Amino acid sequence: MLIPSTIPIQSLEHPLLALKNIELAIMRLDLIHPGVSGNKFFKLKYNLEQARKEGKDALLTFGGAYSNHIFATAEAAKAEGFQSIGIIRGERTDPLNPTLAHAESLGMKLHFVDRETYRGKSEPNFINHLENLFGDFYLIPEGGTNESAIKGTREIIGEDEDQFSHLAVSIGTGGTFAGLAGSISSTQKLIGFSSLKGEFIHSEIEQLLSESRIFSEGSYQVNSEYHFGGYGKYNPELIEFIQEFYENFGIVLDPIYTGKMAFGVWDLIKRDGFEPQSKILLIHTGGLQGNLGFTERTGIILPGS
Numbered sequence: 001m002l003i004p005s006t007i008p009i010q011s012l013e014h015p016l017l018a019l020k021n022i023e024l025a026i027m028r029l030d031l032i033h034p035g036v037s038g039n040k041f042f043k044l045k046y047n048l049e050q051a052r053k054e055g056k057d058a059l060l061t062f063g064g065a066y067s068n069h070i071f072a073t074a075e076a077a078k079a080e081g082f083q084s085i086g087i088i089r090g091e092r093t094d095p096l097n098p099t100l101a102h103a104e105s106l107g108m109k110l111h112f113v114d115r116e117t118y119r120g121k122s123e124p125n126f127i128n129h130l131e132n133l134f135g136d137f138y139l140i141p142e143g144g145t146n147e148s149a150i151k152g153t154r155e156i157i158g159e160d161e162d163q164f165s166h167l168a169v170s171i172g173t174g175g176t177f178a179g180l181a182g183s184i185s186s187t188q189k190l191i192g193f194s195s196l197k198g199e200f201i202h203s204e205i206e207q208l209l210s211e212s213r214i215f216s217e218g219s220y221q222v223n224s225e226y227h228f229g230g231y232g233k234y235n236p237e238l239i240e241f242i243q244e245f246y247e248n249f250g251i252v253l254d255p256i257y258t259g260k261m262a263f264g265v266w267d268l269i270k271r272d273g274f275e276p277q278s279k280i281l282l283i284h285t286g287g288l289q290g291n292l293g294f295t296e297r298t299g300i301i302l303p304g305s
């Protein structure tokens with residue numbers, strides 16, 4: 001899977017931006033690959049390389065029932081000739097939801113475990129048990145964040161992005177944030193918007209950065225104010241924002257990650273949280289496959305579907 005040499009960046013025009021004297025643009029990682037969208041492409045790149053080096057035939061990973069990471073791993077495995085096994089939190093429901101149905105149609109073996117068992121996903125006993133069930137595999141942790149993933153996410157931005165004063169990205173496990181923190185230049189500021197509830201994310205990110213030996217040349221900040229009640233949670237204001245964003249710019253966001261990040265940036269612009277003349281780059285990390293499942297779950301129709 002090749003990363004395209006240029007990733008589209010689109011400038012956004014809006015009266016609010018003119019009023020506040022802010023430039024806003026969006027990097028469209030959602031467009032780089034039809035199946036392995038967004039940041040997951042970068043997170044998987046060196047993991048696939050490593051799996052091949054180790055002579056593994058199968059990839060095994062973990063995720064929830066609507067996981068972008070599960071979806072992307074199934075796609076990448078298929079494209080690169082690996083078998084794939086997805087350990088899924090919760091019970092199997094038939095028919096499968098759109099995410100899992102697609103993963104299974106790509107050949108991913110789905111193995112459902114209850115929440116209690118799932119919690120042991122990094123314990124040696126459980127991994128041994130999985131090896132007994134499935135044979136040898138290359139393990140990718142839940143959400144895909146490990147050293148190889150961060151090596152990949154460091155490649156999301158390069159010199160071309162030096163023109164931006166601020167970068168904004170969504171945070172799940174923080175692997176994407178960590179890679180970006182390692183790549184920004186001394187004049188840039190990275191802001192990560194946590195899609196999970198809780199202040200734990202601040203220390204978790206610090207720990208991830210130090211474990212990954214990321215010393216940022218720029219400055220970075222984790223914002224934990226725009227989680228909308230927690231992972232997968234939303235309210236009408238968020239949905240309305242996603243709809244307006246689509247009407248204004250023709251760009252689809254997801255309610256789990258990119259919608260919350262873009263909402264946060266927009267809200268901060270309104271509240272004069274950025275100096276005039278800031279040039280902000282939103283990183284659209286993809287995740288749009290999940291919108292189908294969101295609609296199925298909530299009955300809420302999102303733009304673009």
Ligand SMILES: *Cc1c(COP(=O)(O)O)cnc(C)c1O
Pocket residue numbers: 038039040068069143145170171172173174175176177254257258285286287288
């Ligand atoms: C997985 C995901 C994220 C979070 O990435 P992390 O590296 O886990 O922080 C953000 N946006 C989208 C669309 C994702 O699928």
